[in-house]
Each structure stands twice: as C-alpha cells, then as structure tokens.
Amino acid sequence: MDPSRENSPPEWFEQWVHAHYERIRRAAFVLCGNSADADDLAQDTFLRLLSTRSRFSGKSSPETWLYAILLNAHRQRCRSNQRLWRRWCEWWNGDGSKAVSIAPDAEIHSREWTESIWGAVAQLPVAQRQAIVLRYAEQLSYEEIAEVLECPVGTVRSRLHAATAALRERLPPDAVLRPVEKETIPCLVR
Amino acid sequence: MMTPATNSDPLERCLVDQADQLAKTASTSAPPSADWFLREHQQRTRRRVFRRVVTLAAVAVPLAVGGFAHWLSPSDQAPLQVVTRDEFRPTAPRISQSPQVGWTNHPSANGGESIDESSLDWIVLDQLGDDLVPVAIEVIPAEGPVHFVLGLLAVGSVRTASLEELSPTEFAAVETLYGSTTPTLSTPPF
Numbered sequence: 001m002d003p004s005r006e007n008s009p010p011e012w013f014e015q016w017v018h019a020h021y022e023r024i025r026r027a028a029f030v031l032c033g034n035s036a037d038a039d040d041l042a043q044d045t046f047l048r049l050l051s052t053r054s055r056f057s058g059k060s061s062p063e064t065w066l067y068a069i070l071l072n073a074h075r076q077r078c079r080s081n082q083r084l085w086r087r088w089c090e091w092w093n094g095d096g097s098k099a100v101s102i103a104p105d106a107e108i109h110s111r112e113w114t115e116s117i118w119g120a121v122a123q124l125p126v127a128q129r130q131a132i133v134l135r136y137a138e139q140l141s142y143e144e145i146a147e148v149l150e151c152p153v154g155t156v157r158s159r160l161h162a163a164t165a166a167l168r169e170r171l172p173p174d175a176v177l178r179p180v181e182k183e184t185i186p187c188l189v190r
Numbered sequence: 191m192m193t194p195a196t197n198s199d200p201l202e203r204c205l206v207d208q209a210d211q212l213a214k215t216a217s218t219s220a221p222p223s224a225d226w227f228l229r230e231h232q233q234r235t236r237r238r239v240f241r242r243v244v245t246l247a248a249v250a251v252p253l254a255v256g257g258f259a260h261w262l263s264p265s266d267q268a269p270l271q272v273v274t275r276d277e278f279r280p281t282a283p284r285i286s287q288s289p290q291v292g293w294t295n296h297p298s299a300n301g302g303e304s305i306d307e308s309s310l311d312w313i314v315l316d317q318l319g320d321d322l323v324p325v326a327i328e329v330i331p332a333e334g335p336v337h338f339v340l341g342l343l344a345v346g347s348v349r350t351a352s353l354e355e356l357s358p359t360e361f362a363a364v365e366t367l368y369g370s371t372t373p374t375l376s377t378p379p380f
Binding site (some may be wrong): 002014018021022025026029030035039042043046047050051112113117118119132133136137139142164167172177 | 199201202204205206208209211212214215219221222227228230231233235377
C-alpha cells in the first residue's frame with residue numbers, strides 16, 4: 001500500500017461527496033428545520049459512510065444508501081434529543097409529570113421552515129415524517145422509499161396515507177395552500 | 191431513478207412546492223473537504239475505541255477488585271456458629287465424664303500441645319465455607335483476669351487471649367455463650 005495514500009481520503013469518497021452532498025444536506029434541512037443541524041446531520045451521514053462503505057454491495061443506488069444512513073442518523077439524533085429533553089423537563093419541573101411534549105429543537109428552527117407545512121410535518125411520528133420527506137421533498141418512488149426504509153411498499157403507502165391524513169387534520173384549510181413568502185436566508189428564532 | 195410524485199392533491203402539491211422553496215431559501219454551505227472528513231473519521235474511531243475501553247474497565251475493574259478482596263479476606267471473618275460439644279462431635283471419645291471435660295485433646299488438633307482439659311467447658315464452632323472448624327475456648331479460673339484459650343482444630347493453632355485481646359467475633363461468641371463477658375466456671379454454658 002502506498003504510504004502517501006494512507007492518510008488521504010479514498011477517491012470514491014471524494015466522488016460521493018461531490019455528487020451527493022448537496023442533495024443529502026437539502027433532505028437534512030427539511031428534516032431538521034435549521035441550517036446548523038442540517039450541516040451536522042449531512043456531515044454525520046458522510047462520516048458514517050466512511051465506516052459503512054464496505055457493506056455497500058451496489059445493489060441499490062448510492063443515493064438510496066446515503067438516504068438510509070441519513071435517516072438512521074436522524075432517528076438516533078431524535079432519540080438522543082428526546083432523552084435529554086425529558087431529563088431536563090423532569091429536573092425543571094421537579095418531577096416528570098409536567099414534561100412538555102414539544103420537539104426538543106423547536107426553538108431553533110428557521111422561521112420559514114416553521115411557518116411552512118414542513119413545520120407541521122415535524123410533529124408527525126418519525127417513521128411517517130421520514131416517508132413524507134423522501135416522497136415529497138426528495139421525490140422518490142414508493143419502491144425507492146421502501147428500499148431506503150427497509151420495509152414493504154405497502155407499509156410505505158400506509159405511512160404516507162396516515163401522515164397526510166394527520167396533516168389534513170392538524171392544518172387549517174388555508175394553511176395547506178399557502179406558499180412560503182420570504183425568499184431570504186432562514187434566520188434563527190430563539 | 192427519481193420518480194416525481196404525482197401532485198394532484200393540493201396538500202401533496204403544497205408539500206413539494208414548499209420543500210423546493212425551502213431548499214432555495216436555505217443557506218447553502220459547501221461540503222467540508224474530504225481531508226476533514228477523514229480526520230474527523232479517525233478521531234471518531236479513536237473516541238469509540240476509548241469509550242469501549244473505559245466501559246470495559248468500568249465493568250471489569252470492580253469485578254476484579256471485588257474478587258481479589260474476597261480472595262484476600264481472612265477466613266475467620268465468617269460468623270461464628272455456637273454449638274454444644276455433643277452437637278459438634280457426639281461420638282468423640284470422652285476423657286472424663288466431668289461436665290467440664292469432653293473435648294478431644296489430640297495433639298494434632300492443638301498445634302502439637304496438649305491443653306489442660308480439666309478447664310475446657312465449651313466449644314465454639316467457626317463456619318468456614320463448607321468445613322466446620324472448631325474453636326475451643328478455654329476458661330482458666332486463675333487469679334487475676336480471666337483468660338481464654340482459643341484453639342482452631344483444623345489449622346492446629348492455639349493461642350491464649352485476655353478479654354481485651356478477643357476479636358469482636360470472639361467477644362460476641364463469648365457473650366452469646368455466657369450471656370455476658372464475665373464467665374465463671376460456676377455458670378457453664380452447657
């Protein structure tokens with residue numbers, strides 16, 4: 001092995017970063033709602049790729065593989081945040097009876113994201129939320145979503161149906177068709 | 191590969207439109223260099239190994255210390271079990287029918303020395319694991335302070351101790367037998 005290559009990234013990795021980083025980061029932004037978390041999540045995805053690349057058999061596309069890593073990372077992050085948030089609430093309230101049930105990072109989302117329908121999507125269960133992101137933000141087919149989520153196509157359809165039904169119930173009718181008005185860089189609302 | 195979602199439904203169309211809008215408004219950031227990813231990956235690997243070592247040590251060290259302490263702990267720390275001579279060795283040959291005599295006075299049991307059997311009046315057994323190790327306590331009615339002779343049959347050791355020199359365990363045994371720590375021959379325990 002060439003020693004000069006030992007501490008340099010493999011060629012395939014540079015190609016994958018170049019080809020897919022932007023798309024993964026975009027999906028991460030729709031999932032998280034703020035740029036800082038989206039950057040972290042996208043970087044985390046590619047760092048995990050370095051560890052898991054040997055398991056990539058090539059049967060699926062690189063994008064599908066990366067989406068799967070991204071969603072796993074996001075799921076773990078949600079669990080970790082919920083645990084920390086629950087502990088903090090218990091400590092703050094003295095007991096766990098009055099724990100607040102809002103998302104842990106709700107206060108640092110960008111205003112545009114919060115005001116958009118994707119802010120409401122964030123209130124859905126993680127499995128439904130991920131299916132919605134893959135379908136409507138990333139425009140994947142049902143089969144591709146099933147491959148990413150490692151579940152049957154019927155499950156994907158069911159999750160999407162449940163998610164859209166929940167969204168219709170939660171949103172007022174005029175909110176559904178309202179476009180995002182501001183085309184500015186999202187600001188952090190603390 | 192990407193199959194656009196058919197957006198005949200207003201809600202679905204809104205999800206797609208707003209995701210596109212968010213992707214445009216979100217601040218884009220260039221991906222870190224591949225070298226950065228590689229460095230971060232190596233640091234993560236080191237941290238992961240360190241965490242595993244710490245976790246392993248956190249489990250293994252207390253177990254090892256506990257096992258070592260148990261191995262080092264003196265065997266005579268086991269609680270004393272008080273029994274009568276007959277319970278201990280009912281078939282032992284009795285040298286005399288005197289109520290104060292009846293303990294086997296074998297040199298091998300006394301470290302090669304004979305004990306004045308006439309003054310033996312009771313026996314305390316020490317429970318050591320599965321083996322019963324008898325401890326003979328001889329009360330010597332002499333002038334001055336009361337003395338005890340403590341003989342460990344199994345190990346063949348004999349020692350003489352004043353009341354003040356008794357270990358807490360031995361002291362408790364004497365108290366149990368006599369009801370006090372001022373035994374006299376006129377109040378034998380059996």
